[in-house]
Amino acid sequence: MDFSLSQEQEMFRQYVRKYLQDVETTKIARDYIHGDINTVQQSLAGLNELGCTQLNIPEQYDGMGLGKLDLVPIFEELGAALVPGLHLETLALAAPMIEQFGSDEQKQTYLPSIASAEATFTIAWLEPGRSYKKQGIQLQAQHDAGSLLLQGVKTLVPDVELATHIIVPVRVNEQIALVIVESDTAGLTVSPLQSFDETRKLSQLQFDNVRVSTNQVIGQLDEGWAILNRGLLSFNAGLSSWLVGATERIVQMANEYAQIREQFGNPIGRFQAIKHRIVDMKLDLETARSLSYYANWTLETDAPDKVEAIVSARIFATQTFIRAAADNIQIHGGIGFTEEIDCHLYVKRSRFFENYLGDIDTYYDLAIDALGWTDVAAPTALPITP
């Protein structure tokens, strides 16, 4: 029995944490709010130098060939500092999908450039007025001389200006295909949208007969939905780590503030109304962490309970982050309500992620299905005891 990150993984965490402390943690996010893309690009270069972008890329494609669990401390630290950018989308979604389902040519093209941080991926999935469900994907792709012509609109696409490539689920002859589109392709119009969470930029993308080679399709033309769902397992495992990291920073903020802020001649953390609230946050945090570690372990080992494990982690870590971010403001009192203190940045990000790439309500059904509860006749599966 060993349910912990390895010494090497914890050591790597320290490198990433040290680096982010050196660049003043949420300063990157705050610079990005004010339109400074440069700081974000520098941070990506810095993280690349540390090896963050190479970790889970196979060695033959210039990566380190490490596992899913090695990404856990990195995502936790990125979450703690609210580092802007497409780290999750690139490392936990695009890279594993290309590695698992991409053609040799796609692997040769993209994996080494992800490892070197030259390629970054965003995903254009949602369409105006539509859901994340399969029927929500209506952007049409027509065959035309060995290419696909994309026509339609995608919306709420994150951080396009930071992306070299866009993964686009499209509809081809009633099937869903997953296409890689270069972000500067002709016919693509990017219109910025105001974002509630200013540490992530949003855009609407208009596709006017955007021509994409069929070589840019990941897997077969009818496999897009299945591949995307496999990719989402990896993404959600990574996201749950990110959320845990962010929540850990929140608990730390609340705890530190409660120790220095004095009222009635005492640090407010002496009052049970405050200290018990912080303990509740801490308990949820550690539970989210246990669930997310386990989720990433099931992903790494391809365990039979990976779907329910990963989705459970995503749901609980999301709910925990939302609650803790809100409680953090309450504990800070008036100062927590101001723009100056970071508290609000976490609240906004918690809502950004709440229903990102699949709403929580749908994820409930996914886990319920995986547990066999929709099959009324089936006996309860024996618990998979690790």
Add this chain to the structure above:
Amino acid sequence: MDFAYTQQEEQFRLELRTWLEENLPEGWLDGTFNMPEEQAAYGQFLRDWQRKLSEGNWAAIAWPKKHGGRDATLMEEIIYHQEMVRVQAPPAINYVGLHMVGPTLMQIGSPEQQEKYIAKILSGEEVWCQGYSEPNAGSDLAAVQTTAVKDGDKWIINGQKIWTSFAHFADRCFLVARTSKGEKKHHGITCFLLDMNQPGVEVRPIIQMDGEHDFNEVYLNDAVAYEADVIGNVDDGWRVTIALLMHERTGIGAQVFSLEQQFDALVELARSVTTDDEALIEQREVRKRLLDLYIKSRGSLLNYYRNLTKQLKVGHPGVEGSMDKLFVSEVTKELFSEAISLQGHQAITWKQDAIYGDSYWQKNYLYSFGQTIGGGTSEIQKNTIAERILGLPKDIGK
């Protein structure tokens, strides 16, 4: 990360499982055996069960071999809990003796005390209870008012204990009493190994809200203890008091594994209970509520394994046990509350008229209220976590 059990651990599991299947009362595993309801017969049944366990060397596996244990590893203890929960083995009547008093005697007791008590604890010949809580000393244990006054070679003890589990079966009591008024309230405390079978000790039952009788009030009216019954030093009993409590924390595993089992039973309930010919589990809202509980009970198990890993590495239990205790007891309470809600108005039936499982759910729902109180209330656990893990300032009054 590695959740695999070693071959040796699996072998241990198999050995225990085989022993249990061969030695549990006939009809136990298929649910046809009923434990005696009458108190004396019930007590005898539990004593017999413990004697059987000790004959198989299964009563106190963590004890050293020289005291009749197995020198079990921490992982073997975990497996032991898993297997005992799996067959829902009869409760250990001498829980206090086996898991608290025995280890404390080995740690702090004199050679004579060890000689006198340990073997009988193991065999179940002497059942122990824990004389800690008093009407005015619950969470604030150092406020004990029971007094022990020296009179020649005797100690004369007066006072009242409460919430004393199994005192109605107990032969001995690990008693905390005040022997002097110290500068601080946890000074001047002494621990005694008190004989329960004497005129000065009166046990009165406390009937719980679930109708069961686990606890008692113990009245001490000129009860007598001797010098040989003092464990540790006179007036320096607070550290003995705490030493005993530190051993108590190992019981969390059993609660965590029980929660897993109870959750599975809840899913079965949702499958079997129908309204208008529709099973509860067919309702999406029910499935969602089940998933929330699934996530928390998994979280409880995984938290436990994470803390266990730490314990395996550092070699002793940490304060994180408070987090496990808090979480598992709160989730257990939530689970049974949900089980009552899910059954709808039918849930208000009781005992033989209960619609499902002889009021298993109703009984456990009522019982679950005790779990966030006993062994340190949730509020006390929160103070401990706040002060010892988060480093928040001590509570007012400390």
